[in-house]
Amino acid sequence: MEKSIGSRLLCVAESIPECRTLVDCGCDHGYVSIYAARNGIAERITASDINRGPLDNAEKEIAAARLTGKIKTVLTNGLDGIEHHDCVVIAGMGGETIMDIISRAEWTKEDCTLVLQPMTKTELLREYLYNEGFGITDEKFVSENGHLYCVIIAKHCGGAGYEPFEKYISRAGLSSPNADEYMDKIIARLAYEYERKCGAGALSDEEKEKSEMLIASLSKMRRTI
């Protein structure tokens, strides 16, 4: 029987474009790879993990799904030793780990779609992608167990510059379902941080002005949703 993979992972899996080769980096249970194999999304699938325990777990799940031989499993740090794939999924990891993995695999800049689901440091990750010449082609917000997760789809395009607000939500994300809820949370957090720092006298006039402009521009974007 097909296991339910939950709305977060389903959103990740459904964001994978039809492709020839797919790597599910940090696969753990292997559910994304299994979904992709069952649904004919990729011709060749690699499920990788840095730890033996999760990889054993993935191998068990893959065997239970009768997909052994259809999904290759690899024990490695990030994408080390893995050659070019058309699509890379990195889900359920911190933004900094995701950046580190991408930065050590130059081939991710060559005709490769990234499907990223960061658990932390999402703003740093967006900034990193823009600065490295990736464009965010789509961004989705998915709710699971009361938490709103973000799924970023990116592809290298040489870079086009970006406005300060795009660190907090990509242009593509503005028209996605749940973008209003996502932005409300971001604006509330920035406003809270601003008030706290102002109260502690921790902001220069220049920093105050910058924060106010950012909150105002995000609030303006929010009104357009």
Ligand SMILES: C[S@@+](CC[C@H](N)C(=O)[O-])C[C@H]1O[C@@H](n2cnc3c(N)ncnc32)[C@H](O)[C@@H]1O
């Ligand atoms: C919280 S689980 C997420 C599993 C799955 N991708 C998901 O979203 O549900 C994180 C997985 O990433 C693996 N991991 C952490 N750092 C890694 C790295 N540098 N390279 C590959 N896998 C890594 C962990 O071993 C673990 O299995």
